[in-house]
Amino acid sequence: MFDETASLATQRVVYPLKKKFRFSDDEPIVNSEGKIIDVTVYCTSFDSRIGRIYVASTEKGVSKISMPKENRKDFFGWLKERFDPDCVTDNRSRNREVIDQLTRYFNGRLAKFSVSTDLMGTPFQIRVWKELAKIPYGTTITYKHLAKRVHAPKAFQAVGRANGTNPLPIIIPCHRVIGSDGSLVGYAYGVKIKEFLLRLEGAIIL
Numbered sequence: 001m002f003d004e005t006a007s008l009a010t011q012r013v014v015y016p017l018k019k020k021f022r023f024s025d026d027e028p029i030v031n032s033e034g035k036i037i038d039v040t041v042y043c044t045s046f047d048s049r050i051g052r053i054y055v056a057s058t059e060k061g062v063s064k065i066s067m068p069k070e071n072r073k074d075f076f077g078w079l080k081e082r083f084d085p086d087c088v089t090d091n092r093s094r095n096r097e098v099i100d101q102l103t104r105y106f107n108g109r110l111a112k113f114s115v116s117t118d119l120m121g122t123p124f125q126i127r128v129w130k131e132l133a134k135i136p137y138g139t140t141i142t143y144k145h146l147a148k149r150v151h152a153p154k155a156f157q158a159v160g161r162a163n164g165t166n167p168l169p170i171i172i173p174c175h176r177v178i179g180s181d182g183s184l185v186g187y188a189y190g191v192k193i194k195e196f197l198l199r200l201e202g203a204i205i206l
Helices: 072-082 093-107 122-134 143-149 154-162 189-200
Strands: 010-012 043-048 053-057 060-067 089-090 118-120
Touching: 043 072, 043 093, 053 072, 053 093, 060 072, 060 093, 122 143, 122 154, 143 154
Parallel strands: 010 118, 043 089, 060 118
Antiparallel strands: 043 053, 053 060
């Protein structure tokens, strides 16, 4: 049986501030470079059916998943843009649950994720990502439909860019968005992985 529980519990918007400042209890302290300095980031990696995947989490939830097309340098580069290096630490146990759920997904034993997330992006990006998370397992929508769902029917390029910068692929299923003609276009991690994921979910008839 599939695990049908789902949660995208936490969303945080991080702005590139130029000075240390806290707006509220839920917003981060940043340094003069706009990097978060009050949040510990726990990182690890594991081997999956599609290759090595890197994962980063905060106390609030999973923040970043790097797919095999991204390498270790890309992963830590993403973290370096957002966090002070002193805040980043290697810790597999803190990521045990997300690794377990991703493994179950790849084995066809999980349809929806229940891990908490800590999303970082602009309000528009987060709006797009939250809408992506609503696309059911084994189904697809078009970029046109996605743009309508976020109430930006003419902003195809902006929606596509937000889709392409999704920090939590698979958990937030950007692979379920396809071209209007049914083509597997616009996936940052390559058509082969997108096709594999959709076949895994039964969205493409074998």
